[in-house]
Amino acid sequence: MTDRLPEPVLVVGTGLLGTSLGLALRRHGVDVLLADANAEHVRTASGLGAGRPHAGERPGLVVVAVPPDHVGAEVARALVETDALVTDVGSVKTAPLRALDGLAGTERYVGSHPMAGSERSGPLAASATLFDGRPWAVTPHEGSAPATVEAVTELARLAGASVVRLSPEEHDLAVARTSHLPHLLAVLVAGRLADAPAEHLALSGQGVRDVTRVAGGDPALWEQIVTGNASAVAGLLTQVRDQLDVLIDAVSTGEREPLATILERGVAGTLAIPGKHGGPPRPTGSVFVSVPDHPGELARLFADAGESGVNIEDVRIDHDPARDTGQVELVVDEARAEHLMASLESRGWAIHR
Amino acid sequence: MTDRLPEPVLVVGTGLLGTSLGLALRRHGVDVLLADANAEHVRTASGLGAGRPHAGERPGLVVVAVPPDHVGAEVARALVETDALVTDVGSVKTAPLRALDGLAGTERYVGSHPMAGSERSGPLAASATLFDGRPWAVTPHEGSAPATVEAVTELARLAGASVVRLSPEEHDLAVARTSHLPHLLAVLVAGRLADAPAEHLALSGQGVRDVTRVAGGDPALWEQIVTGNASAVAGLLTQVRDQLDVLIDAVSTGEREPLATILERGVAGTLAIPGKHGGPPRPTGSVFVSVPDHPGELARLFADAGESGVNIEDVRIDHDPARDTGQVELVVDEARAEHLMASLESRGWAIHR
Numbered sequence: 001m002t003d004r005l006p007e008p009v010l011v012v013g014t015g016l017l018g019t020s021l022g023l024a025l026r027r028h029g030v031d032v033l034l035a036d037a038n039a040e041h042v043r044t045a046s047g048l049g050a051g052r053p054h055a056g057e058r059p060g061l062v063v064v065a066v067p068p069d070h071v072g073a074e075v076a077r078a079l080v081e082t083d084a085l086v087t088d089v090g091s092v093k094t095a096p097l098r099a100l101d102g103l104a105g106t107e108r109y110v111g112s113h114p115m116a117g118s119e120r121s122g123p124l125a126a127s128a129t130l131f132d133g134r135p136w137a138v139t140p141h142e143g144s145a146p147a148t149v150e151a152v153t154e155l156a157r158l159a160g161a162s163v164v165r166l167s168p169e170e171h172d173l174a175v176a177r178t179s180h181l182p183h184l185l186a187v188l189v190a191g192r193l194a195d196a197p198a199e200h201l202a203l204s205g206q207g208v209r210d211v212t213r214v215a216g217g218d219p220a221l222w223e224q225i226v227t228g229n230a231s232a233v234a235g236l237l238t239q240v241r242d243q244l245d246v247l248i249d250a251v252s253t254g255e256r257e258p259l260a261t262i263l264e265r266g267v268a269g270t271l272a273i274p275g276k277h278g279g280p281p282r283p284t285g286s287v288f289v290s291v292p293d294h295p296g297e298l299a300r301l302f303a304d305a306g307e308s309g310v311n312i313e314d315v316r317i318d319h320d321p322a323r324d325t326g327q328v329e330l331v332v333d334e335a336r337a338e339h340l341m342a343s344l345e346s347r348g349w350a351i352h353r
Numbered sequence: 354m355t356d357r358l359p360e361p362v363l364v365v366g367t368g369l370l371g372t373s374l375g376l377a378l379r380r381h382g383v384d385v386l387l388a389d390a391n392a393e394h395v396r397t398a399s400g401l402g403a404g405r406p407h408a409g410e411r412p413g414l415v416v417v418a419v420p421p422d423h424v425g426a427e428v429a430r431a432l433v434e435t436d437a438l439v440t441d442v443g444s445v446k447t448a449p450l451r452a453l454d455g456l457a458g459t460e461r462y463v464g465s466h467p468m469a470g471s472e473r474s475g476p477l478a479a480s481a482t483l484f485d486g487r488p489w490a491v492t493p494h495e496g497s498a499p500a501t502v503e504a505v506t507e508l509a510r511l512a513g514a515s516v517v518r519l520s521p522e523e524h525d526l527a528v529a530r531t532s533h534l535p536h537l538l539a540v541l542v543a544g545r546l547a548d549a550p551a552e553h554l555a556l557s558g559q560g561v562r563d564v565t566r567v568a569g570g571d572p573a574l575w576e577q578i579v580t581g582n583a584s585a586v587a588g589l590l591t592q593v594r595d596q597l598d599v600l601i602d603a604v605s606t607g608e609r610e611p612l613a614t615i616l617e618r619g620v621a622g623t624l625a626i627p628g629k630h631g632g633p634p635r636p637t638g639s640v641f642v643s644v645p646d647h648p649g650e651l652a653r654l655f656a657d658a659g660e661s662g663v664n665i666e667d668v669r670i671d672h673d674p675a676r677d678t679g680q681v682e683l684v685v686d687e688a689r690a691e692h693l694m695a696s697l698e699s700r701g702w703a704i705h706r
Contacts, residue, residue, distance in 0.1 A: 030557065158510065172555065187622075190620070190622030193626060202627065210564070211539050215623050272546045316668070350482055
């Protein structure tokens with residue numbers, strides 16, 4: 001129960017996001033109704049404790065959590081068929097709004113977008129903690145009523161997320177830059193590996209793995225996301241093509257200055273990404289440790305690292321292709337790296353920086 | 354001491370790679386001589402135990418470990434001034450070979466390239482274990498003598514690496530694909546972030562961080578690497594531009610089929626990268642755990658995970674921007690994910706998949 005969230009909340013679409021949202025709201029005792037074109041998904045989500053199957057009850061708030069292609073139509077339907085407030089959790093925000101053009105009741109709609117997901121999908125992949133601490137964009141349009149904005153903000157807050165308010169247009173530019181462009185360029189890099197000879201791929205290191213990981217995401221979903229944000233994505237892709245032309249020219253002619261300019265701009269871009277704690281990025285240092293590749297050794301390492309009192313900011317594991325050891329990279333506050341190194345070495349670990 | 358490595362080994366260039374190689378060889382008692390244009394670097398490397406300063410002794414094997422721009426000239430000098438076998442550890446292999454064209458004694462040269470490095474540089478960043486289990490390309494040219502190939506192979510083996518034999522041309526195509534192209538496209542993605550508004554960057558998730566991480570590498574070094582492998586890199590960049598044109602056209606016109614083809618090819622590429630253990634990629638599953646963000650908690654998590662008997666293949670940590678918790682992603686054999694989840698849940702961890 002909550003004062004500012006009009007109940008019951010009807011979740012339309014019980015996939016990963018819808019079911020996770022139901023689970024998160026149920027933690028606070030919110031009355032959640034579940035609907036899906038696939039009745040089996042509703043039964044699964046309900047069985048997991050995400051809410052009860054919708055049986056015609058009049059909702060206070062409708063959350064549309066269907067695939068991107070269907071968001072506009074489902075939001076329109078909710079506005080026409082109910083007098084509830086309405087939001088959606090889709091990855092693009094201007095396209096669904098265009099689908100509502102000329103419709104009555106759009107003051108009852110505010111779009112939103114939690115920055116959370118998984119490489120898996122469906123209700124069985126859901127979790128009550130999926131949104132914990134994640135950014136959740138709330139995107140009022142010009143006609144949104146303040147009460148709608150407030151209810152959707154409260155929804156995101158109850159789900160455990162951290163609200164970022166943006167206009168629908170700004171949101172779509174932001175995700176084009178921070179999500180859709182990185183995805184598509186990772187796809188182009190990965191595409192060049194698809195038919196590479198095995199002896200070329202044998203030289204793959206952590207770099208290419210990191211760059212291409214997101215390219216493994218569901219093509220059917222990404223097709224809808226990219227198409228839904230076509231204008232912002234095409235604009236950025238065109239900027240990248242212009243830079244790529246400069247790059248190809250510089251590499252082909254051996255001119256170093258334009259190449260240096262592009263490389264330096266890349267460094268500036270990596271520094272512009274906010275630190276994982278939301279503040280400015282803090283300088284970090286890495287300590288590399290050789291770890292035998294079997295259960296228990298990582299636990300021993302983290303126990304010893306914990307003893308040193310140094311907080312681990314990030315971890316990467318690179319397994320040895322030749323034998324049963326791994327290289328574990330512990331990323332820590334730069335000022336604490338020396339201390340961690342000394343502490344682990346004194347406990348017998350093989351270290352390098 | 355070793356039978357097949359002609360000693361002493363003279364390491365020319367005592368930066369990260371040269372000093373690490375000295376340290377690795379000293380583990381086996383190999384007699385290592387150190388030289389560098391920067392005398393301070395030689396003193397540092399020598400002080401770390403990487404070998405003794407070169408004072409005119411006649412080497413059995415010269416290892417050129419200087420910046421890419423200078424590799425060709427240093428290899429030529431070693432062939433002319435000594436009767437030693439010669440190798441180098443630079444990132445490109447055809448360009449130095451061209452610099453030797455017409456020179457006598459090239460049967461004493463075989464290029465090589467360890468797939469190891471760090472975001473740091475200089476002798477103080479060195480480690481005896483830098484090459485442990487890493488691929489190390491050995492790239493004989495047509496005129497290389499078998500004894501030279503054997504000595505360089507032994508060098509890589511003594512350093513702890515896993516030898517991959519390729520021709521210089523194949524090597525340069527391979528690293529263009531698995532290293533130089535990913536780097537440059539990561540740079541282009543990062544470049545689009547450099548002047549993005551802060552509220553756009555607030556939506557950054559793990560995806561864009563992974564894609565752009567390598568773009569933070571030293572521009573001066575990458576300028577030399579890319580220029581040294583210009584032809585292979587330009588060829589791949591041109592292929593990417595062609596795909597980018599198709600992509601821009603598909604996104605702009607809303608045609609889904611070419612977009613789907615490109616996305617699916619990206620998935621195929623991620624699956625083509627060999628598994629971290631060198632074999633075919635194994636299906637993995639992720640278990641996500643909410644972990645309080647202070648020392649000791651990770652140790653407790655890994656101890657509990659170790660108790661479950663499940664081997665952790667990879668770890669990612671995503672700190673909560675809003676509060677002091679992190680999401681830890683444990684990547685494990687897919688068939689073991691359910692067991693790990695149940696085991697951690699029974700020990701009180703907040704889990705989702």
